Amino acid sequence: MTVTFIGLIMAAIGLLLLIRGSLAGMLAFLMLSGMMGGSAAIILTAVGGSSIPPAQFALAFIWLRMVIPGSRFLDSLGPAFKENLWLIVFVVYGLVIAYVGPRLFAGQINVTPLRFEGGDGGLFDTSPLMPTSQNMTASVYLIGALLTAVATYVACIYRGGANALVKTAVVIAWFHSITGIMGAVGRGTPIETFFTLLRNANYTQHNQAYEGFIRINGIFPEPSSWAAFAFSWFVFLAECWYRSIEPKATGRAALLLGLVMFFSTSSSAYVGLGGYALFFAARIALFPTLASHSRIKEAAIIGLAGAVLTAILLAALPAFTEAIGEMIDDMLFAKADSESGRQRLFWALQGLDSFVVSWGLGIGPGSFRSSSLATAIIGSCGVIGVVSFVAYLLAVFEPRRGSSWGASGSLAARLGGAAATAAVVSQIPSLVAAPSPVPTGEFAILAGAALALRRVKPRNMQQGGDGEADAGIEVEELPPLRRGWRISE
Known part of the structure; x- marks a missing residue:
């Protein structure tokens, strides 16, 4: 086992938060660690070079924060596990069948x-089923x-957790977008060397160029994983904006992230953005009374501005726009007939074959x-x-709630609805790209937050074991996200 320099830095930050920080601060630490998608905090040389990513490493510290002597967060673990019952069933059965299957x-x-093992394998190469280290991983x-x-559930039922969730999501959107742009613009410069240093995990580094376009992958090993991470927080921020939760900050962050995703040349990004656009339009048509007229107006303006900009580009730079169009066509519509598309279809069909055989x-x-x-x-x-898993998605989304579809209910309910919608809709790219059945950390954070925030009921403030207040309080008593910026009705 080797602790990398990233692991050492994270250990220092985690220990500092453990001593002087709050559970909300630990939640922010966990969320921010997810941006290091191509990094390793610990490399397990005894398990085929597998690594512990920064997010998993940060998870250990947030759990230490909850179970440390003198803390009363343990009282909240029972309800947290109960609310995540279907996820427990999914995980426990997964553990059993990973060993037995x-x-x-x-x-x-x-x-x-x-x-x-011992080779990269061809496009359609297979080997007889047998236990491997990947079952353990x-x-x-x-x-x-x-x-x-x-952990997210527990953090969000205490004062500061909801604010940390929104504030950190905004920070992630800006940082993830900027590092993505820097990685693309700085290709062949010392910036690329620095980003390569950060991508120290044992992942395959893919070619990051397409027909002259430099693909965006930031600190992630490939554009698809960068885009999948971005899409989760894009949907959450867009849903916060749609429900008028700090609309200026969340709207701008979502718009920036969406634009960078569009130019990432990732098919996962295009599938996700297209799927969310259809969901957005269908929701307005089906539940018009739950839609904010100001948000619809702003969305229409953004769409009109995009159409005008596209027309200007077509007139001024026809060759460039034609190349963009061909790239999108290749990434989406022509991909199914490509060698990569056939390989992905072959991989996907293995799941059906395995179901029948087992x-x-x-x-x-x-x-x-x-x-x-x-x-x-x-x-x-x-x-x-x-x-x-389907039961867990339904428990998280709660389709009968108005807050699942728009601006309905209290602030806590609307924020819970934003997290719930993002948890479910963010799975769109995974439906065409996920290599395994393991849910992403972003999904787990959003799902846990949704379950917690929808259980918030106005009552007198209660103190946690370290002076943090229970989130079961009036919404206006939530602390500000930053100076002069506060979650508001």
């Missing part, structure tokens, strides 16, 4: 493993997703590489995995 069905099916990440959701039990997380979250869950976790 590849042994019970060993050799009965050939699969493309998550990582080929996937199990650890499953546990991490559950612990992240529970009689609906699944062959275990980490047993094969997929290209879709849906087929990854079907093939890895079988019927129980599908039912528990």
